[in-house]
Amino acid sequence: MTTGRQASRKAHPRTPGRGVPLALLVPALLGLAFLLVPLLALLLRAPWRSLPEQLTSPAVWEALRLSLVCATTATALSLVVGVPLAWLLARADFPGRGLVRALVTLPLVLPPVVGGVALLLALGRNGVVGQWLDAWFGITLPFTTTGVVLAETFVAMPFLVISVEGTLRAADPRYEEAATTLGASRFTAFRRVTLPLIAPGVAAGAVLAWARALGEFGATITFAGNFPGRTQTMPLAVYLALQSDPAAAIALSLVLLAVSVAVLAGLRDRWMRAV
């Protein structure tokens, strides 16, 4: 055991001349500290003693349940329309494709609050589409749980589309050609050949979208409001709690942190190793 360790140390000696220059090391460590200290503070200041009590309060569970249900529904919605959209962007040739791709990625950089305002103007009771939904079907979307799902989908779907489109571009289109020569229609080729081939990319995109939806705040509060049990998701609950009951806010934040760490752990094979 000891000899083995020594041998491996000899095999990878630390060359003093190849150390990290100070001019890079100092800012690097500063950056690292900047990213880690807030998380550390969250753990240090957590009301560990009252935590079980905090977390078992029905309000927390309601917010968590609502968050999980809405984020998962938004991810499912993103998959149903986002994967075909990614296929269109990657494989179909149509005029203005570059513009369409730019528009799809816009919500990535758009401030979520602006997204919420835009959703209100489109799907609000007096919105461009919303007024017809209300008049014809009696459907009102703002300030409902459905509204939360739509707001989260709006913000999260571009992550999925970009991820899946990238995977599709990297996938060999000739597999689709091979399927075609065997008698498969383009849809059959997509369903039976392409989709299984890009499944890892779709899964990664879905997790990314899910995480984004789970943390969504701005578009949700703007479009769906902040009603406990109906539209108050975890991030909204954290924000609200911070003004009245900081200990509760910390407890809720810890739950979200735990969920994020779990997601990252689930993705480590795909990203952490590749980098």
Added chain:
Amino acid sequence: MRRVPEKPEKTPGTPSGPTAEGLDAHLVVDRGAFRLDIALTAAPGDVVALLGPNGAGKTTALRALAGLTPLTAGRLRLDGTDLHRTPPASRPVGVVFQDYLLFPHLTALDNVAFGPRCRGAGKAAARALAAEWLERMGLAEHAGTRPRHLSGGQAQRVALARALATHPRLLLLDEPLAALDARTRLEVRAQLRRHLDAFEAVAVLVTHDPLDAMVLADRLVVVEHGLVVQEGTPADIARHPRTDYIARLVGLNLYRGRAEGHTVRLDAGPAVSTTEHLSGPAFVAFPPGAVTLYRDRPTGSSARNVWQCAVAGLETHGDQIRAELAGELPLAADLTTVAAAELDLRPGAPVWAAVKAAQTHAYPA
């Protein structure tokens, strides 16, 4: 499931061309500056090889036959049916792609069953048919194997089984042996030859390897720059190459000129004495092994063809040295390592090259 596909039904009323059965194609594909324009006919049972250098348009021709690349003009008839506008999924065509393109997420069995399934067979029937094909290819025990766990030769046979399982009337093979290492290649080439012999419809294969073409095909179509430059049996093409490319492939020095009796006056350079008696445009060819090199001008030699040259390059060629010569007549000469050392051959060294008339071969151009 039937083992042997039925003979194609003749469609009465359809005008029958010179080959109502089999392939009758004139492929014209424009791709920017490149234009493919080749005619291709074959009877059922024929194996035709498209042979040519990289970029000659062979693969484009194959893709056009499969419907993956649209024809700019021309015609495409198979067993009397016009396929010009038929989408690839509806063509009775099977393709073995260069790197096989076996679906990596499916087992060998499901890869082979994919075609029959897409063409309407039930799941169980498709799998039974696929199992039969795998057995015929000697792959029964690999039915449940994923493509990445198959050897190159096995993958090639699965790809062939997958293409044949839809009972195509036209089988296309794109560089079927290129992905294999030299040792596997020999074995797979012989197997493939047997399977092609057993195939009763038209097979067209594309290759840049003359040996593959000659072993696998009954007829060669040599394509250069998108055009057919020569067509014939392997033996005929090996004996009478008509372009530099083919001559190099079959290992011959080839020149074009005008024959007068036993002499062929070359278009570029000197005359060559031959044993054949010809007149008019002619080719003259001789193998590099027929060339003898001398440091000084040979005097007592019986060779009538003697040219002054300079060594342009040297490379080992099997256990011999091949010298590329420039000068009066650019040519390739093979000599032993000992001879090369005795002659002190170096790039730039002046040499005399001699070829006996009896070792040349002249034929009309």
